[in-house]
Amino acid sequence: MKTIELKVNSRIYDRLLWLLRQFNPDDMLIIERDKEQEYLQNELKKIDEGSAKFMSLEDLDNLLEDQIKKYEN
Template identity: 40%
Template sequence: METIRLEFNSNIKSKILELLSSFSSDELKIVTEHSTFEAEKKMVQARIDKIKNGTAKYSTFDELEVLLEDTISKYED
């Protein structure tokens, strides 16, 4: 299956849903988008911008391992 994102005026929602309801569940599945989509999109774009302009901070595998071990130990109990 493929996924597309639609933006529409709220006054046509019932018409869109009526049209979509004519398809079977094998043909079409309506997926509700998370309300945090726009915030996540901005966060990802900010990270991409940091990578492109050279201001991103990178970690070595050893630093990552220490961070992960610390995080895991906090939640082990």
């Protein structure tokens, strides 16, 4: 498959999406990035503002170990 990226005005977005969804999913996959971009922008903003919460590798390891133990059985 080949990939293209489009920037679409919001007034035609819904109509274009409807048209693209008419194609067979085996022939074309729609990847919506707006939500991903918004999430990443918000996370970057938190870092810039100093309100982001970080975790050490040791704390992450402990958290993951606890989750593994919880669901191990």
